[in-house]
Amino acid sequence: MADIFDVIADGTRRDILQLLRERGAAGEHGTSVSNIVADLGVSQPTVSKHLKVLREAELVSVREEGQHRYYSLSVGPLDEVDDWLVPFFDDGIAAADAAATVSTLPDSAAAAADLVGRAAASTKHAFDSMFKRIPGR
Template identity: 75%
Template structure:
């Protein structure tokens, strides 16, 4: 399996994950490849290639109905990203106040802050979507 960071490093794959998250928040049980193609303005082969990578990383699941495939977000593998980011964050998300001065360069600290905020936002949105699912 590819490293989760390599998988989510690609902009198109992140766009697919965001679309699936938004659709699940809206109560959708899955999103068709044709809907993803239309929403992203990408070709069907490109979307299919990225969906395969996301499936291999267990970030999406697929449900088959006849000749149609419907994809849903499976965000559990993102816990690895969350676990990696936690040491860089404190309660206000601005970095680890207990870390010795000079631990991170200014650009690395900024990058960690941006990634941390994005991950926290995605985690919050996902948890909110999960709470809206029937039976939860």
């Protein structure tokens, strides 16, 4: 399987994923290639090429009805991106919390609070990631 970060690095593929996410949220059960072409203003061969990459990365699923193919977003592979990004957000929150307490705590207490906050955020992320991988959850 291709590296998920390489797959989503392309702007057209991100546009397709965004479109499929919006359509899925609106209750649609798949979007045709012709609808993607019309909405994005990209040629059919280009859309087909990018959909192939997204299929191979398992980011989209395809449903065939006669000669038509309908694509839907499959968010599972994006967990890897989420797992990579979450610590950055947790660190930002911990840093903001630590900065807010610095003015009211002595330096040693502020440093200890920062370490505890970072450890808690890291532990929370590890547990969240572990529970996501338990089958049937």
